[in-house]
Amino acid sequence: MKAHESQPLLPIARGEGVWLVGTDGRRYLDAISSWWVNLFGHGHPHIKAALVDQLDRLEHVMLAGCTHAPVVELSERLAALTGLGHAFYASDGASATEIALKMSAHYWRNVGRPEKSRFIGLEHGYHGETVGALSVTDIPLFRTAYGPLVRVSATVPSPDARAAAPGTTALEHARRCAQALQAHLDEHHAHTAAFVIEPLVQCAAGMAMHDPEYLRLARALCDRYEVHLVADEIAVGFGRTGSLFAHQQAQIRPDFICLSKGLTGGFLALSAVLTTDAVFDAFYDDDTARGFLHSHSYTGNPLACRAALATLELFEQTDVLAHNRATAARLSALAEPLTHHPRVRHARQMGMIWAFDIDSERSDFARRYHAAALEQGLMLRPIGRTLYFMPPYVIDDAASRWLVDGALAALAATD
Numbered sequence: 067m068k069a070h071e072s073q074p075l076l077p078i079a080r081g082e083g084v085w086l087v088g089t090d091g092r093r094y095l096d097a098i099s100s101w102w103v104n105l106f107g108h109g110h111p112h113i114k115a116a117l118v119d120q121l122d123r124l125e126h127v128m129l130a131g132c133t134h135a136p137v138v139e140l141s142e143r144l145a146a147l148t149g150l151g152h153a154f155y156a157s158d159g160a161s162a163t164e165i166a167l168k169m170s171a172h173y174w175r176n177v178g179r180p181e182k183s184r185f186i187g188l189e190h191g192y193h194g195e196t197v198g199a200l201s202v203t204d205i206p207l208f209r210t211a212y213g214p215l216v217r218v219s220a221t222v223p224s225p226d227a228r229a230a231a232p233g234t235t236a237l238e239h240a241r242r243c244a245q246a247l248q249a250h251l252d253e254h255h256a257h258t259a260a261f262v263i264e265p266l267v268q269c270a271a272g273m274a275m276h277d278p279e280y281l282r283l284a285r286a287l288c289d290r291y292e293v294h295l296v297a298d299e300i301a302v303g304f305g306r307t308g309s310l311f312a313h314q315q316a317q318i319r320p321d322f323i324c325l326s327k328g329l330t331g332g333f334l335a336l337s338a339v340l341t342t343d344a345v346f347d348a349f350y351d352d353d354t355a356r357g358f359l360h361s362h363s364y365t366g367n368p369l370a371c372r373a374a375l376a377t378l379e380l381f382e383q384t385d386v387l388a389h390n391r392a393t394a395a396r397l398s399a400l401a402e403p404l405t406h407h408p409r410v411r412h413a414r415q416m417g418m419i420w421a422f423d424i425d426s427e428r429s430d431f432a433r434r435y436h437a438a439a440l441e442q443g444l445m446l447r448p449i450g451r452t453l454y455f456m457p458p459y460v461i462d463d464a465a466s467r468w469l470v471d472g473a474l475a476a477l478a479a480t481d
């Protein structure tokens with residue numbers, strides 16, 4: 067709040083497609099999809115109509131002992147899309163992480179191996195900020211103050227392609243990092259329940275991208291050492307990296323998938339943890355204590371599920387992934403001046419994510435760039451010195467040009 071003494075809050079009155087409209091009528095291109103949740107633009111008519119229809123039927127009923135069509139249909143569709151046939155619902159990403167961690171450890175307890183209760187995450191990983199999720203979130207700014215509350219997990223080296231040694235490829239770097247994972251598992255597998263990973267892009271780390279080979283090797287190692295593989299697709303799911311789910315680019319099947327953010331197209335708070343028959347079966351018992359107890363009042367909320375169904379319908383009605391490939395190619399071409407800008411390092415792109423590491427001496431680069439971008443009618447929030455674009459999929463050529471021109475002007479204004 068103190069920072070807002072010099073940078074006033076931005077009062078937003080309306081949203082239309084890729085645009086946010088301030089109470090003063092000024093328009094800002096939402097180039098980060100309101101922190102990665104919005105897929106098809108603000109106020110999308112199809113999602114809005116589904117919500118209005120659902121409001122006329124049922125706003126909410128507890129899912130304990132009850133069921134309803136939106137949650138059944140959503141579960142069946144997610145099962146068909148992922149091959150994981152069981153879903154548990156919560157309302158935010160951090161809770162999905164909590165659920166995956168609890169379910170994995172409880173699974174091992176139920177199968178007679180309670181000592182398997184520890185977790186592994188990637189260096190610079192981000193999985194949310196509740197106390198349990200912080201145990202696998204390796205970002206000191208978010209964790210240090212709560213250190214005494216958190217049972218910190220082991221971290222293994224990130225396959226971040228930028229860290230590849232000079233002369234080595236992203237693929238070779240991924241293989242080297244997988245060897246480090248293997249060394250860790252070799253020593254600690256007996257006490258390890260799960261390895262948690264953001265597949266292909268560690269977004270909160272500053273859009274750190276890695277080769278899919280790492281996921282293939284991690285899957286094989288988790289199989290060999292009997293450790294669950296948890297794919298946190300909260301940020302990268304639903305087409306963001308170019309495939310419907312990021313892990314699909316490695317042709318693997320995780321034991322758990324965490325979904326949130328884009329799941330409802332950015333309309334409502336919903337998250338889901340999907341898992342296998344094997345995990346489900348280990349909890350299926352007359353003894354309540356062997357069941358998965360994670361009570362959540364709004365679990366499977368019908369409105370949120372309808373928003374998610376409407377979002378999935380948009381993927382079915384048009385070939386969103388092909389549309390995004392064309393959009394991404396055009397935006398990448400427009401972004402050439404940024405890619406080759408003398409202050410830019412490691413320009414990178416995957417699907418509908420672009421990232422540029424900026425040369426700046428200033429530790430407050432992100433805050434100052436954000437303010438300069440607002441002057442250009444752009445909502446951008448660099449992470450550290452990484453400027454990134456993660457626009458809604460409906461961005462057109464005119465808006466893409468607005469984005470690149472504004473980003474360059476803001477860069478010129480920010481040392």
Ligand SMILES: *Cc1c(COP(=O)(O)O)cnc(C)c1O
Nearest residue numbers: 158159160192193194298300301
């Ligand atoms: C945003 C995010 C989360 C946390 O989601 P919240 O809804 O903000 O709690 C977890 N994992 C990843 C990869 C994320 O990007």
